[in-house]
Amino acid sequence: MGKRIEKVLVANRGEIALRVVRTLKEMGIASVAVYAEQDRESQYVSMADEAYLLSGDTYKDTYLNEELMLEILRRSGADAVHPGYGFLSEVASFAEKVAAAGAVWIGPSPKALTDLGDKITARRVATRAKVPPVPGLSESATDIHALFDFAHTHGFPIMMKRTDGGGGHGITIVRNDDELRGFYLNHDSLQGGDLKEYFIERFIDKARHVETQCGRDSHGNFTVYSTRDCTVQRRNQKLIEEAPAPFLDESVIRQLTQYSGNLFEAVDYVGLGTCEFMVTPQNKVYFLEVNPRLQVEHTVS
Incomplete structure (x- = not known):
């Protein structure tokens, strides 16, 4: 049995901070919020058990300030950090510092963040996990x-x-x-x-862009909560997401689930994350990338 978490520093702001604070309250776990001056009156600040001001005028000074977050971690006595999405959620150095401070990092390990945070290394992880990436060269384009x-x-x-x-x-x-x-x-x-x-x-034309919202715990238990279709895009930016992805062949769903599990297993992933794939009209599935964090669009799933 692992040590029970008693107090969590929520290293984020806005909607995601509010949702984490609400969940902690439902679980009977104390919450610590951080806020820049402009967020002083935000709901997540008043709902948290404790709240600490982040002095500064920019994100770099406040929500991206690793040392300031670590200072508040020490001052508050929190024994875990939830980074939400964006900001410091994919910064391996911050995850390492949280662990070095003796707190639990609620998310993928620093190594997983590093392996999956760069698209070339992620392609190499996919190849190792027997998941076919989109045909390409897994090296810098210098030749x-x-x-x-x-x-x-x-x-x-x-x-x-x-x-x-x-x-x-x-x-x-x-x-x-x-x-x-x-x-x-x-x-x-x-x-x-x-x-x-x-x-x-x-370049794969006329393919669907399909994601899997996944989770894996520290015991190796893995699940795909739902697929998401995000094919409708403008300038490669998603406009519409639908969950579960409609009209997918059962064989494709099995492939997506198997490939996602292989990817998470390959880096000993712990936490929530999203695997992204291209699905061709011939039902061929290609790996695109893994987003090693809770994504803003997880609410769609």
Whole structure:
């Protein structure tokens, strides 16, 4: 039996902080809120058992301030930290510091955050877990010959994606040799560009974007709570999400569940997270990424 958690520092603000505080209250666990001056009158602050002011005018000074959060962790005597989503929820260094302070980090381990937080390393995790990623090269796009070889083997269009991209950002569709050469020259690292931050993937047209909302505990018990369809997008940003994803073949649902379990198992994932996949019209399932945190759209599921 693990030690019972008595008091949780909620290192976030707004709706997610409120929902965590409410849940802690229902569970009989004390809550510690943090707030910047502009959030002083927020409901989550008044509902928490304790609340501490984060002095500063910017997010960097307040909700992204690791040392200030750790100071409040010590002052409050909290024995666990819930990071919510956004802010410090995917910062491995903060998770490490929380553990070093003797508190429980409610979320994936620092190693899981690191392995899944970068799209190239996440592709390597998927390959190791026997989950097929979208065809691509799991390495930085620094060799133009390798890029042309890939494009000519798989055909245009292809995608250049930033390793740290998210929310639809950092994606460039390339449709021919000239565009690929132009992309390479515009981002050339030798000229001070950011080419090493990109990798190449095949562009899959007319596929559905389907996610699994998953959870795994410290004993290795895993579940998919629901699928979500987020195919309706504008500029690669999701507009509509529907749960469960409609009109999925049973074989696809089994694949999504198996692949998601494999991914979580591969990094000994603990907590809630989202696995993202492309599902082709031929019911082929390809891995995209894992979001190693509670996602804002989990309420859809």
